[in-house]
Amino acid sequence: MTDLERYQDPLTIQRVLHATKTIAIVGLSNNELRASYFVGYYLKRHGYRVIPVNPRATEILGETSYPSLQDVPVPVDLVNVFRAPDALPGIARDAVEINADALWCQFGVINEEGARIAEDGGQTVIMDRCLKVEHARYVGRMHWLGFNTQRITSVRAGLQ
Amino acid sequence: MTDKPEEARAFGFETRQLHAGQRPDPNTGARAVPVFQTTSYVFEDPESAAAYFNLQEYGNTYSRIMNPTVAVFEERVANLEGGSGAVAFSSGIAAQAGALFTLLEPGDHVVSSSALYGGTVNQFKHLFRKMNVELTWIDPDDPDAWRGVVRPNTKAFFAETIGNPAGNVLDIEAVAAIAHEHELPLIVDNTFATPYLCRPIEWGADIVIHSATKFIGGHGTSIGGVVVEAGTFNWSNGRFPVVADPSPAYHGLQFHETFGEYGYLMKLRAETLRDLGGTLAPLNAFLFLQGLETLSLRMDRHVENARAVAAFLESHELASNVTYPGLPGSPYRTLVEKYLPRGAGAVFSFDCAGGRVGGQDLISGVTLWSHLANVGDAKSLIIHPGSTTHRQLGDDELRAAGIAPGTVRLSVGTESVEDLIWDLEQGFAHVAARAAEKVTTA
Numbered sequence: 152m153t154d155l156e157r158y159q160d161p162l163t164i165q166r167v168l169h170a171t172k173t174i175a176i177v178g179l180s181n182n183e184l185r186a187s188y189f190v191g192y193y194l195k196r197h198g199y200r201v202i203p204v205n206p207r208a209t210e211i212l213g214e215t216s217y218p219s220l221q222d223v224p225v226p227v228d229l230v231n232v233f234r235a236p237d238a239l240p241g242i243a244r245d246a247v248e249i250n251a252d253a254l255w256c257q258f259g260v261i262n263e264e265g266a267r268i269a270e271d272g273g274q275t276v277i278m279d280r281c282l283k284v285e286h287a288r289y290v291g292r293m294h295w296l297g298f299n300t301q302r303i304t305s306v307r308a309g310l311q
Numbered sequence: 312m313t314d315k316p317e318e319a320r321a322f323g324f325e326t327r328q329l330h331a332g333q334r335p336d337p338n339t340g341a342r343a344v345p346v347f348q349t350t351s352y353v354f355e356d357p358e359s360a361a362a363y364f365n366l367q368e369y370g371n372t373y374s375r376i377m378n379p380t381v382a383v384f385e386e387r388v389a390n391l392e393g394g395s396g397a398v399a400f401s402s403g404i405a406a407q408a409g410a411l412f413t414l415l416e417p418g419d420h421v422v423s424s425s426a427l428y429g430g431t432v433n434q435f436k437h438l439f440r441k442m443n444v445e446l447t448w449i450d451p452d453d454p455d456a457w458r459g460v461v462r463p464n465t466k467a468f469f470a471e472t473i474g475n476p477a478g479n480v481l482d483i484e485a486v487a488a489i490a491h492e493h494e495l496p497l498i499v500d501n502t503f504a505t506p507y508l509c510r511p512i513e514w515g516a517d518i519v520i521h522s523a524t525k526f527i528g529g530h531g532t533s534i535g536g537v538v539v540e541a542g543t544f545n546w547s548n549g550r551f552p553v554v555a556d557p558s559p560a561y562h563g564l565q566f567h568e569t570f571g572e573y574g575y576l577m578k579l580r581a582e583t584l585r586d587l588g589g590t591l592a593p594l595n596a597f598l599f600l601q602g603l604e605t606l607s608l609r610m611d612r613h614v615e616n617a618r619a620v621a622a623f624l625e626s627h628e629l630a631s632n633v634t635y636p637g638l639p640g641s642p643y644r645t646l647v648e649k650y651l652p653r654g655a656g657a658v659f660s661f662d663c664a665g666g667r668v669g670g671q672d673l674i675s676g677v678t679l680w681s682h683l684a685n686v687g688d689a690k691s692l693i694i695h696p697g698s699t700t701h702r703q704l705g706d707d708e709l710r711a712a713g714i715a716p717g718t719v720r721l722s723v724g725t726e727s728v729e730d731l732i733w734d735l736e737q738g739f740a741h742v743a744a745r746a747a748e749k750v751t752t753a
């Protein structure tokens with residue numbers, strides 16, 4: 152069993168959300184009903200630069216899609232993974248090679264070896280969490296749909 | 312992102328009943344939860360509007376489906392129950408209908424405890440017949456009874472934490488395990504326990520329902536209900552195409568795949584609440600929030616008073632068969648110790664001597680207990696089913712429903728307990744005097 156809590160620390164999640172500007176989404180689908188498309192659309196709306204990585208597409212969400220992380224021509228802060236767990240070690244190696252700061256693996260993308268490769272390469276790893284949900288929890292409006300954000304604060308700040 | 316990072320502290324129940332789901336209003340700084348008495352919300356631009364309706368962005372559209380005041384109530388209950396989220400409804404009955412409608416299709420089958428609130432029994436009988444859903448009632452006290460009646464088309468188990476009329480306490484962990492063996496969700500109506508006394512999700516329940524009308528409000532001013540989901544049930548296990556498959560009612564969206572642990576609740580809101588209505592009004596959500604702020608304080612007091620009243624009745628010669636599960640001699644004692652360590656709620660019944668007439672006389676003899684059909688109010692309530700809710704039934708039919716001709720139901724409030732006992736004594740004195748009258752006139 153992977154010790155998932157190690158990869159789900161709320162302070163780390165908030166730091167990554169805050170520090171990130173450019174996100175490469177590996178496995179982003181061109182089908183607007185897929186979860187990855189929902190996440191990509193949402194992140195773009197919230198001001199992140201989203202770069203699709205999908206060899207089967209040329210353009211997704213109006214952005215050029217690249218076949219692999221190595222093909223992305225600009226620096227990437229965060230690599231967000233929507234692929235089968237087995238693909239993670241390879242993606243982690245690529246993420247280290249392009250010098251990304253963090254690796255974020257979506258719900259169910261759990262692979263111990265991949266996480267270790269990324270950590271050994273100096274990256275922050277988030278695993279089995281949804282980037283959209285965590286953004287909406289801390290910055291956005293997830294609360295408006297009655298979801299349990301787990302937040303307790305009396306500080307007046309930010310968006311409703 | 313400007314907010315200071317927040318520690319993931321495990322805040323206590325009493326802190327969360329005051330704060331969960333609400334931050335001070337960023338525009339005005341209002342500390343109390345504002346009542347957003349509005350039907351609709353102005354969109355920033357056409358693209359935002361489209362994103363909200365497509366569920367690509369969390370945004371307010373129309374108050375049949377979402378409202379910022381109602382959302383505070385929803386998140387607070389979800390937080391107290393330990394769920395992933397909640398959807399509020401205009402009544403407890405509407406919440407039950409919504410929770411079930413979301414996961415059922417014609418031809419399905421539901422297994423339910425027979426020890427339920429009478430309104431729920433009626434709802435299941437009639438609603439399911441009209442939906443062409445089969446229903447099997449079982450004795451909730453026997454966990455194996457649940458296992459024995461599962462069919463290929465079974466879609467859910469349903470029970471109450473503390474049931475009617477005998478105060479049956481559900482062995483949640485055992486029944487949840489059986490449900491999960493069959494890849495089924497366990498739905499628990501936690502109205503009588505409240506999340507302060509029991510949190511069914513911690514014992515494996517998948518969906519928790521409340522009639523907020525009762526202890527959550529506590530003031531008896533508003534009707535409302537709420538559905539909480541744990542967020543851990545695998546709706547993509549093959550048994551629930553209605554939740555997992557592309558939805559014809561939402562342009563092919565696959566709710567479970569797209570929203571993961573929030574998928575069922577998204578569907579409950581975006582489809583069921585949209586199509587059935589039954590929305591909680593913002594003002595009622597506000598009133599329930601006022602109730603939730605003191606939930607733990609009230610429940611401790613309800614339990615303390617209920618224990619004292621039950622003990623008084625147990626020792627009274629005109630009372631028998633006191634069904635309070637919190638009594639030391641209750642058959643549910645071990646289950647109470649496990650699931651309800653802080654107390655077994657405040658609703659129970661007993662049999663008054665003198666049968667139907669005795670029960671009626673007791674009601675006419677009290678002056679502080681309110682004679683009405685609701686429970687969970689801070690004010691103590693008393694009712695005699697034989698002359699009210701179950702008046703049409705003969706003595707034998709009553710007994711078949713688990714009710715004796717002299718059965719009296721109580722919901723013990725938070726008054727000074729000596730006044731409650733004084734009033735019951737008045738009632739019993741009236742019963743005795745009337746019985747004596749009859750003897751002398753006979």
Ligand SMILES: Cc1ncc(COP(=O)(O)O)c(C=O)c1O
Nearest residue numbers: 402403404428500502522524535
């Ligand atoms: C245990 C229980 N469940 C559900 C309900 C139905 O709730 P409401 O009256 O809010 O529709 C009630 C109401 O009496 C109840 O006592």
